[in-house]
Every structure is written in C-alpha cells, then in structure tokens.
Amino acid sequence: MSIQEIATKPFEGQKPGTSGLRKRVKIFQQEHYTENFVQAIFDAVPLKGATLVIGGDGRYYSPEAVQIILKIAAANGVSKLIIGQNGILSTPAASNVIRKYKANGGILLTASHNPGGPDNDFGIKYNIENGGPAPEGITEKIFQNTKTISSYKVLDAPKVDLSRIGETTYGPLKVDIINSVKDYVEMLKGIFDFPLIRSFLKSRSSDFKVLFDGMHGVTGPYGRAILIEELGLPSSYVQNDTPLPDFGGGHPDPNLTYAHDLVEAVEKNDIAFGAASDGDGDRNMIYGKGAFVTPSDSVAIIADWADVIPYFKGGIKGLARSMPTSKAIDLVAKAKGVEYFEVPTGWKFFGNLMDAGRLSICGEESFGTGSDHIREKDGVWAVVAWLNILAAANKDSNKLIGIREIQKEHYLKYGRSFFSRYDYEEVPSEGAQQMVKHIDSLIAASDFAGKSYTSNSGIEFKIAAAYDFNYTDPIDGSVSKKQGQVITFSDGSRVVWRLSGTGSQGATVRMYVERYVTKDAGEAELARPTAEGLQALIEVALQISNLKQFLGREKPTVIT
Numbered sequence: 191m192s193i194q195e196i197a198t199k200p201f202e203g204q205k206p207g208t209s210g211l212r213k214r215v216k217i218f219q220q221e222h223y224t225e226n227f228v229q230a231i232f233d234a235v236p237l238k239g240a241t242l243v244i245g246g247d248g249r250y251y252s253p254e255a256v257q258i259i260l261k262i263a264a265a266n267g268v269s270k271l272i273i274g275q276n277g278i279l280s281t282p283a284a285s286n287v288i289r290k291y292k293a294n295g296g297i298l299l300t301a302s303h304n305p306g307g308p309d310n311d312f313g314i315k316y317n318i319e320n321g322g323p324a325p326e327g328i329t330e331k332i333f334q335n336t337k338t339i340s341s342y343k344v345l346d347a348p349k350v351d352l353s354r355i356g357e358t359t360y361g362p363l364k365v366d367i368i369n370s371v372k373d374y375v376e377m378l379k380g381i382f383d384f385p386l387i388r389s390f391l392k393s394r395s396s397d398f399k400v401l402f403d404g405m406h407g408v409t410g411p412y413g414r415a416i417l418i419e420e421l422g423l424p425s426s427y428v429q430n431d432t433p434l435p436d437f438g439g440g441h442p443d444p445n446l447t448y449a450h451d452l453v454e455a456v457e458k459n460d461i462a463f464g465a466a467s468d469g470d471g472d473r474n475m476i477y478g479k480g481a482f483v484t485p486s487d488s489v490a491i492i493a494d495w496a497d498v499i500p501y502f503k504g505g506i507k508g509l510a511r512s513m514p515t516s517k518a519i520d521l522v523a524k525a526k527g528v529e530y531f532e533v534p535t536g537w538k539f540f541g542n543l544m545d546a547g548r549l550s551i552c553g554e555e556s557f558g559t560g561s562d563h564i565r566e567k568d569g570v571w572a573v574v575a576w577l578n579i580l581a582a583a584n585k586d587s588n589k590l591i592g593i594r595e596i597q598k599e600h601y602l603k604y605g606r607s608f609f610s611r612y613d614y615e616e617v618p619s620e621g622a623q624q625m626v627k628h629i630d631s632l633i634a635a636s637d638f639a640g641k642s643y644t645s646n647s648g649i650e651f652k653i654a655a656a657y658d659f660n661y662t663d664p665i666d667g668s669v670s671k672k673q674g675q676v677i678t679f680s681d682g683s684r685v686v687w688r689l690s691g692t693g694s695q696g697a698t699v700r701m702y703v704e705r706y707v708t709k710d711a712g713e714a715e716l717a718r719p720t721a722e723g724l725q726a727l728i729e730v731a732l733q734i735s736n737l738k739q740f741l742g743r744e745k746p747t748v749i750t
C-alpha cells in the first residue's frame with residue numbers, strides 16, 4: 191500500500207457555515223471536491239498520531255465519504271479512526287464518543303435536517319476534542335486552506351467493510367468499528383432516573399401513550415433502544431425508525447410543518463407524549479395531544495425542573511440560549527440565582543462556557559436543547575428529560591399531570607414569552623442583502639428609537655433600541671460580529687432578523703418575534719394561541735423591515 195499525492199485545484203465556496211460545510215450531493219461528488227475539504231481539515235489541525243471519530247446520519251453519499259476520509263487520514267499520519275458501524279453515529283452520540291474515548295476530534299457526515307438523497311444535501315463538519323463543533327478560528331483556517339490547496343494525500347488501499355464491528359487496520363491506521371447506539375444509551379442511563387421513568391410509564395400505560403418519530407433519520411435505533419428496550423414501552427410507540435439515505439423522501443426537521451406524521455398520529459390516537467428528532471439526532475420537538483411546547487419554553491422548563499434529573503443533583507451552574515431564542519430561560523436563571531448567557535446562533539458558542547464550568551443547560555429556538563453532558567445539542571436527551579420531569583411531577587399525583595399542565599404552571603410562575611420564527615427560504619440573495627442594508631440604515635439613524643409603528647388592528651409599538659448583535663466570548667475573548675439585527679420595543683417585545691448559515695442554495699431570511707406577558711396577565715391571556723398573541727407585532731415587524739417588497743414573498747415558507 192503506497193501513499194500518493196494527487197494534484198488538485200481549489201473549489202469556490204468551501205466555507206463552513208453555522209454547522210459545517212453543506213452543499214448539494216452533486217457538488218460533493220465532483221472529482222476532488224470532498225478530498226480537498228478533508229485535506230483542508232488535516233492541514234488546519236495538527237492530527238499526526240491523533241485518534242478521530244467518524245460518524246454521521248447515514249445520508250446518501252456517506253459510505254463514499256467515509257472511504258475518502260480513511261484514505262486521506264491514513265496518508266496524513268492519523269493513528270486511529272473510531273467509526274460508527276456503517277458510518278452511523280448521531281451527532282450527539284459522536285460528541286459522546288469523542289469525549290468518552292478521549293479522541294482528538296471527529297468528522298461528522300451530515301447536513302442535519304436538510305433533505306438527503308442524490309438531488310439533495312450532504313455535509314461535513316469537524317468537531318474538536320471537547321466533542322463540540324470547531325470554533326470559528328478553526329473553520330476559518332479550514333476555509334483558507336481550501337482556497338490555496340494544490341494537492342492532497344491518499345493511501346492507495348482497498349475499501350474497509352464498515353459493517354463489521356471490531357478492530358482492524360488500514361495500512362498504518364488502526365480502525366475500530368463500534369456499535370452506533372451502545373455508548374449513547376449507557377450515557378443517558380447515567381444522566382436520568384430510568385427506574386422512575388419506567389415505573390411511571392408502566393403505571394400510566396392506559397392514559398399516557400407515547401410516540402417517538404425518528405423521521406427516517408439517524409435516531410430510530412436510539413429511540414428504540416431507549417424507549418422500547420430500556421423503558422419497556424410497546425414496540426409500536428416508535429415510528430419511522432429505519433434510517434434511510436434519503437429519509438424516505440421527507441424533510442427530517444422536527445417542527446409542526448415537517449413532522450406532520452407525528453402531529454397527525456398524536457391527535458388521532460390521543461397520545462399524551464409525542465416527540466420527534468431530526469436527521470442527525472440533535473434536534474427535538476415535544477408535542478402531546480393539544481399541547482405543543484416551543485423550544486424556547488422547553489429549555490426553560492427543563493432548566494426549572496433540573497433538580498429532578500439525577501445528573502443535575504449538585505445544582506446547575508449557569509444557563510444559556512442563542513440570541514434569537516426567547517428570554518424564557520433568563521427568567522429561570524434569575525429565579526435560581528445562576529448566571530445566564532446570550533450567544534450567537536449555532537451550538538459552537540456554548541462549548542467554551544461548558545468547558546469553563548459555567549454552563550449546565552442551554553437551548554436554541556430552532557428545536558435544539560442540551561446540556562454539558564456533551565458538546566452538541568441532543569434530541570433524544572431532551573425527550574428523556576421531559577419523560578423524567580413528567581415522571582417526577584406525577585409521583586404523588588392521582589390525576590395525570592401532562593405536558594399542558596407543566597406548561598401552564600410554568601407560565602403562571604414566570605409569565606409567558608410568545609415566540610415565533612418566520613423563515614423565507616431560498617429567496618434571491620440580492621433582495622435579502624437589500625433588506626439587511628435597509629435595517630442597517632434604521633439602526634444607524636439617530637431618530638429611529640422613539641418612533642412608533644401601528645399594527646392593522648391599531649396597536650402601537652414604540653421603538654426602544656436597534657442594534658447589531660456582536661458577541662465577545664467571555665472565556666477566550668474571541669469576537670463574532672453582526673450575528674443578527676435586533677429591534678426592541680418599549681413594551682419589552684423584540685424582533686430579530688438574520689440570514690441562515692445552513693442553507694445550500696440562495697439565501698434564507700429568518701425573522702424572529704417575541705412578546706412577553708407577565709404572570710399576572712390572567713389565565714386567558716397566558717393560554718392564547720401563539721399566532722394570535724403575536725399578530726400585531728408581526729405586522730409591525732414586516733412593516734419596519736419592508737420584507738415582503740425586498741424578498742418578493744407574501745408569506746414565509748415555514749412558520750415555527
């Protein structure tokens with residue numbers, strides 16, 4: 191087996207976004223394209239003698255990409271690869287494996303919730319030794335390398351059989367193919383009160399039905415191992431649980447639009463607790479009959495109930511959310527007397543705070559929830575966290591306390607942040623840029639604060655402040671500028687606009703709206719449907735941004 195140096199030329203646009211490099215499969219399939227990016231990683235991070243973890247959501251083109259990584263890793267002096275069987279490890283499972291086996295990093299083959307298949311998306315993400323996504327300093331280095339690359343190194347060797355668990359070698363490289371699920375299940379058993387959950391589910395088997403939807407992404411086998419094998423639920427309580435390279439043609443994003451299979455089944459079959467996860471297993475949606483939990487509320491509720499989860503027995507350190515996420519969790523932090531942080535969108539910003547021992551639980555409005563047990567958001571963790579909370583809440587109760595009761599109690603204690611996100615997907619980049627410029631000019635205008643805007647129904651909103659969100663990492667001092675445009679109003683409401691960094695085509699504009707009502711607003715106000723509670727603010731936000739004109743869109747593609 192010999193090492194060869196292959197001449198190549200740079201490709202345009204190999205810039206990792208919010209969460210790795212994501213492009214159409216056809217782009218990755220171009221000769222040298224994937225190889226260039228992988229070599230750029232090895233040139234950016236010193237990985238001679240290193241151990242790396244390789245996993246992913248099993249989407250189309252993954253097996254080919256794993257073989258490419260094997261060749262390049264072996265030729266670049268990597269010492270060992272730990273690979274999930276058939277190249278499969280959910281994103282949180284990979285983060286756990288990196289930490290547990292003290293690997294130096296990992297390469298994750300996923301485009302998360304983006305559809306898969308020959309005409310859809312593929313992605314490559316580099317994670318560092320703490321198990322979290324590489325910080326911007328590293329992704330920027332990788333990007334710079336892709337612009338100057340002139341050759342990459344490969345070991346000329348036959349393919350490795352990725353289905354055979356166990357150790358083998360590949361030229362100078364040690365290869366260990368591991369069970370994709372086992373370490374993860376062990377980890378969750380160390381975090382949650384499995385015996386309590388099991389006995390709760392058993393005693394309530396008549397009025398507390400559960401349904402977990404794997405959306406044909408990576409989490410099916412994880413959900414099955416935990417809910418069916420460990421927690422003793424009937425086999426039919428897990429659906430769409432076979433991972434498929436094209437996710438069965440679906441859009442594996444757990445929200446009310448794309449997880450319609452789950453929503454339908456929950457409503458039809460009176461299911462008290464429904465949950466879904468995304469393609470790579472780091473997102474979650476919690477949805478029981480007639481009760482949808484927004485991700486912003488979900489993380490706040492988990493934080494509030496943390497002391498029933500054995501992992502948090504010693505108390506929580508700090509809490510955090512991404513900037514556009516509602517401020518519900520801030521209120522919990524204040525009540526608990528712990529510090530809290532507002533970081534830019536994307537999980538990579540939470541890692542430093544966790545490593546420094548200042549952050550326990552955090553989340554994003556985009557259906558991402560997690561804790562410092564690993565350095566990625568964790569869909570199945572959130573699902574089991576909710577089960578643990580419900581089990582604890584029902585311990586001494588005859589009447590079933592369900593999702594809705596927990597939610598209601600939370601609002602009565604803390605007030606409610608009505609929150610919604612409008613996504614305008616694949617709009618012309620030019621229109622999106624013009625809108626950003628327009629909002630920039632409002633931010634710059636000295637007379638903008640104090641101005642009033644009126645909704646169709648005559649509700650007036652007065653501008654309190656307008657700014658670009660810039661972030662200075664409190665641990666390493668690194669600065670990330672222009673992470674979203676924010677306008678706040680005198681009643682405490684807030685609107686945020688930002689451009690997505692995970693799309694693979696055109697631009698995607700996200701508009702986030704939040705309106706807070708105090709706990710004294712009365713039960714009727716606290717229980718209002720989200721869309722209704724936000725209507726006036728949304729009208730005003732569209733007015734201020736002139737969004738419809740700039741984007742040429744009457745309606746958003748997705749509302750969450």
Ligand code: VG1
Nearest residue numbers: 208209302536537554556690691692
């Ligand atoms: C989106 C979400 C963000 C999330 C990111 C990765 O990013 O808004 O909150 O961290 O996806 O999630 P953007 O830049 O498109 O808004 V995942 O499950 O795709 O790794």
Ligand code: CO
Nearest residue numbers: 302303470472
């Ligand atoms: Co994901």
